[in-house]
Amino acid sequence: MSAPKAADPPEAPPARSLLRGRLGEGLAVVALLVLHVALAESSLVRENATVDEVVHLPAGITYWQQHTFRLYHHNPPLVRMVAALPVVLAKPVMEPVYQQPSWSSPDPSPSTFSQSFARMNADRYFDLFTLARMVMPIFGVIGGLVVFAWSRMLYGPGGGLLSLALWCLCPNILAHGRLLTTDAGSTAIGAAATFAFWLYLRKPNWLRGAAAGVLLGLAQLTKFSMLALYVVWPFLAVIWLMLAVRPDERFRTIGKYAAHGVLVVILSVLTIDAGYFFEGVGTPLGRFEFASTSLTRPVPGGLRQAPATKNRLFAMHWPFRENRFRGTILAGLPSPLPSHYLLGFDEQRIETEGILKRMNRAFEALRAGDLETARAEAMSADASVQGYPVYLNGELRRTGWWYYYLAALLYKVPEGTWGLVILSVASLVVRRRSGADWADEVCLAAFPAFLLFSMSVLTDINLGLRYVLSIFPYVHIAAGKVIPWAIGLGGKPAHWAWGGIASLLLLTASATAWIHPHYLTYFNVLSGGPDRMPPRLIDSNLDWGQDLVNLQDWYRENAEGEPIGLAYFGQINPTLLEGRGPALRWYIPPARPGGLVLLQDPNSPTLRVSGPAGQLAPGYYAISASIVQGLPWRLYDPSPFVWEPCWNADQDAFSYFRRLTPIHRIGHSIDVYKLTEQDVARVRAELQTPIPRQAD
Structure with a gap:
């Protein structure tokens, strides 16, 4: 009996068909990136800094x-x-x-x-x-290319295109990818660096190690949060070693990792130094004046003659704290990093740690000349801190919530994207994976998990979704796995899966189209949208001062020539609007007693301020959403003789506006009111009530 005939090998796709597929894929990538840039550019020209x-x-x-x-x-x-x-x-x-x-x-x-x-x-x-x-959208393009390339290598062309679409249509990436801030840049460069390190893990050699080292250094030049990569990467190397490397090759691979790791660190440090033009590299560690708890220790005796400074944070710490390296064997060690990199890190640590309340009390005692009380407060064991005012779901306070960033993600990620993310997590359970496959998944999940844990548990900074924006590329990449999952279903389940994926992607695209061009104010429908009262979040999540020019345009069309009370959350003097058309006739609305404090010497003979209105009157008012919700801020004066902000608006200085209904919202971030005599009478009692003082 003759042996059965071997099955014919599958035919390779014709070269022309393969070329056509690659061309279509490339055109789709270009189209998505062009769309992303077009959306960002058309948005940024319609809002101010x-x-x-x-x-x-x-x-x-x-x-x-x-x-x-x-x-x-x-x-x-x-x-x-x-x-x-x-x-x-x-x-x-x-x-x-x-x-x-x-x-x-x-x-x-x-x-x-x-x-x-x-x-x-x-x-x-x-x-x-x-x-x-x-x-700035150049960082969005860089991030998009990384998202596509990484997802394609894991989940094929379809997965790569889905991940890229989620990135390009993400309202949060579009929001911050237009701004001259560090968030989108660090997100893109940080993801590029980790992608390079993942490629190195797949095939470790000197060239890939060098590329990862340079990109790691570039990531450090974008934002201090990228220091997390120095912790995450060694963890990924261990995971890869355990899951993706054969046991008989592990010892040799460890040697490679060690040698290449030294190169990665050296190149990253050299890249940081080059990015700072080597300024201050080699400065002995003992010479720096640090202020953060991490880099200082208590002064012996509790008090010293500190260097003069106009920075209140430094003035508060320097008399009672000193460089922890000073007087040790490390004091003369030349710093391998630029001086302003270390000083900047020190400032960031102060923000991360929070201000010790005892340091504030010690500083006030020192200013009053009570040296013994200053020493006692500085050296007390009180570890309570007071940070920036933070807001969530209608509550404003000085300490954060551990779940703040989870809530921010829940509110500000489109429902369609959430659906695809949940679907991708479910696909991890239903599809069998090898150890190497699980190593790939850990490489995607490690940085987002570490960053969320750090920001939620190890810090008290609850200022905006932008602080965890750098998790988005990894999430978008991981969502690409729903494509090979759908392909593997077959039959009617595949039909339903494809329909669900398309519907969820369309839902995300619709959300982005709906909020355009005001991406910063995006909130999903389930959270109540950007006009929910009270808002879910404020500050950089909703009102970051971006709509002053849009207020001017509204004023020109609806109230030109009329006086308008303005309390603006931003750092642009409204007087600058004169350069782009008819100026606002604006004044500061009256604040609650004690709500406005002049930042300059009121007895100065050269001081010429207009000040707030003496009483609330019927008419137009424009109040930034963050100030309506009570956030303290610095206000400009309409006097042409004062240029810098000269009024400090305390928490709830204009809280009486919360009892009124705006007639319009400028870009979802500035509330416009037209008060009647009845409105004025309704809030008169609150307007005359002093603001309760916060306990220290």
């Missing part, structure tokens, strides 16, 4: 022109430098700005410098920021 951007751009200009990073080293400089380059080429007025004390003093003030920049460039101010912002 946000709170942080106002300071970022002038600082970035100084990096190029002065070759020093002394101004606003609160974050690493890469993103600012990218955005500032076209503005530098546009030749803004800078020489008079450099002659101001805000630059020439040993302790330069970023906010004051930014106000000088605005005053000297008033006629081009909004155009310069638009020019800087127009280059």
Whole structure:
């Protein structure tokens, strides 16, 4: 009996068909990236610079022109430098700005410098920021290419395209990808670095290790949160070693990892140094004046003569804390990192740790001349902290919620994306995977899990979704696994799966189209949307000062020439609007007793402020949503003789507006009211009630 005939091998797809498929795939990638850029660009020109951007751009200009990073080293400089380059080429007025004390003093003030920049460039101010912002979507393109390439390698072309679509249509990526801030840049570069490290794990060699090291350094130049990669990557190497490397090759692979790891660290540090033009590299560790608890220790005796500073945070800490390396064998060790990188990290640690209440009490006692009380407070065991005012679901307080970021994700991620994420998690359960496959999945999940845990448990910073924006590329990549899952179903289940995937993707696209161009204010329907009262979240989640120009446009069409009370949450002086059309006739509304405090000396003979209105009157009012909900802020004065913010609005200074109904919302972020005599009478009692003082 003859042996059965062997089955014919499957025919390879014709070269022409393969080429056609690759061409279609490439065109789809280009189309999605072009759509992403078009959406971002058309949005950014319709909103003005946000709170942080106002300071970022002038600082970035100084990096190029002065070759020093002394101004606003609160974050690493890469993103600012990218955005500032076209503005530098546009030749803004800078020489008079450099002659101001805000630059020439040993302790330069970023906010004051930014106000000088605005005053000297008033006629081009909004155009310069638009020019800087127009280059920011380049990070969205970089992130999109990483998302597509990583997902395609794991889940095929279909998975890659689905992941890329989720990235390009994500309202949160579009929101921050237009802004001159560090969040989108660190998200894209951080994902690119981890992708390079994942490629290294799959095939470890010197070249891939070098690429991962350089990208790791670039990630550090975007945001200090990327320091987490130094913790996550070794963990991924261990997981890969256990799940994806054969037992007989593990010992040799460990040797490779060790040798290549040294190269990765060295190249990352050199990249950081180069990004700072090597400024301050080699400075002995003992010379720095740090302030964070992590880098300081109590001063022997509890008090010292501290260096002079205008920075309140430093003035609060330096008399009672000193560099923990000073007086140790490490004091003379040359720092391998730039000085302003270390000083910036120190400032960030203060923000992360929160302000110790005892340090505030010690500082106030020192100012009053009570040295013994100052020492006692500084050396007490009280570890309670007070951070920034934070808000969630109608409550404003000084301590955060451990579930804040989980809630922010629940509210601000589109329902369609949530559906695909849940579907992708379910597919992990129903499909068998090898150890190597599980190693791939861990590589996607490790950084998001570590960042969420760190921000939720190890810090008390509850200021916005942007602090966890860098988890989005990994989530979008992981969602791509629903495509091979659907392909493997076959029959009617496959038909339903494809229909569900298409419907969920369409739901995400619809959400993005609906909120355009106001991406920063996006909230999904299930959370109540951006106009829910009270809002779920405020600050950079909703109202970050982005709609001042849109308020001007509304005013021109609906109330031109009429006085309008304005309490604006932003760092742009409304006087600058004169450069783009009819100016607002604005004034500061009356605040509750004790709600407004003059930041300058009221007895100064040169002080010429208009101040708030003496009483509430019928008419138009425009109040930023964050201020309506009670967030403290600094307000400008309409006097032409005062340029910088000179009024401090305390928490709930304008809370009486919460009892009134706005007639319109500008970009979902500024509430416009038209008060009648009846409205004024209704809130008169609250307006005359002093604001309760918060306990220390």
